[in-house]
Amino acid sequence: MIRNKPAYIPARSLRAALALAVLGTLGACANMSELPQGTPLAQIEAKYGRPNFSCPDAGGGQHLIWSQQPMGQYAWGVHVDGAGHTGKVAALLTDEHFKMLAQGTWSQERVRCEFGPPAVIDRVGLPSSDQLVWSYRYRQSGAWNSLMYVYFGHDGSHVTHFNPGPDPMYDHDRWSFF
Template identity: 45%
Template sequence: MLLLATGLLAGCANIAATPAGTPLADMESRYGTPSYTCTRPDGARRVVWSQLPSGSYAWGTDLDAQGRAVRMQALMSPEHFALLRQGDWTPEAVRCEFGPPGRVGAVGLGEKHEVVWSYYYVLDDRWHSVMYVYLGPKGDKVTHYHSGPDQRYQRSE
């Protein structure tokens, strides 16, 4: 895992510039095996290279029928998380789009209890942040999301 994260860190600028049409085998030779793969409801295969849970970056692309990148995207950004505003999101769909969360937890008591997934990212290339994705009391669909500071980088005084 450390080797994968180190390799991704060294190649973060390069992975973001992966051109559409790049074969999966070429991406794997440059960036290693994807940390997560899934199949979307429409049958498209998605691959994600993630530094989470210890890092703050992830990239992903769908693959066309020939196993080539459609469009490599940075996944850990407020702009990308805005996709959660559209439609209904199951845990499987969230994991497929963004990769596995950095942390899974829960907040609230009784009827206010909700499962929360935490995704770590860097805002504006300087602010270590967390996107909290709330999945309701049963953990079965996204109810809302918001960002906050990443406490792992807060100084105690």
């Protein structure tokens, strides 16, 4: 009886393949935010697929979001007016964009409509003072695998504070590819 041995893939080849896959993904990420304002929605959807989240805008339009959450680190949004004209496609999960949370009052619905659904919804703290926390996976400063923690306080009614932290999914002691 002849048995087929499983194919052996050298570690160097596997690392090279993973590196190329990551670079390809990052290249695709950069392209969506480079779309010019006014790009027809049909053209955006033909290239990147349908958005996976939307919210109504004031004036009859919509805010459309293409999100890679819960496992990815990128999300893009575009405002489309009632006549179907698109604004500039914007990267949503960036340090600069998260700074919006420091201005005004942000309900859960407002956060979801601006950034898309979070990667993780959790509660932290002691039972008498626990807080609702939404976590968004993103690349802090464009380089670090991070989570942006958005705290809604004990009652969950509005954002009380937010801060970045390392993403435990990328524990380099366990998952060292390079």
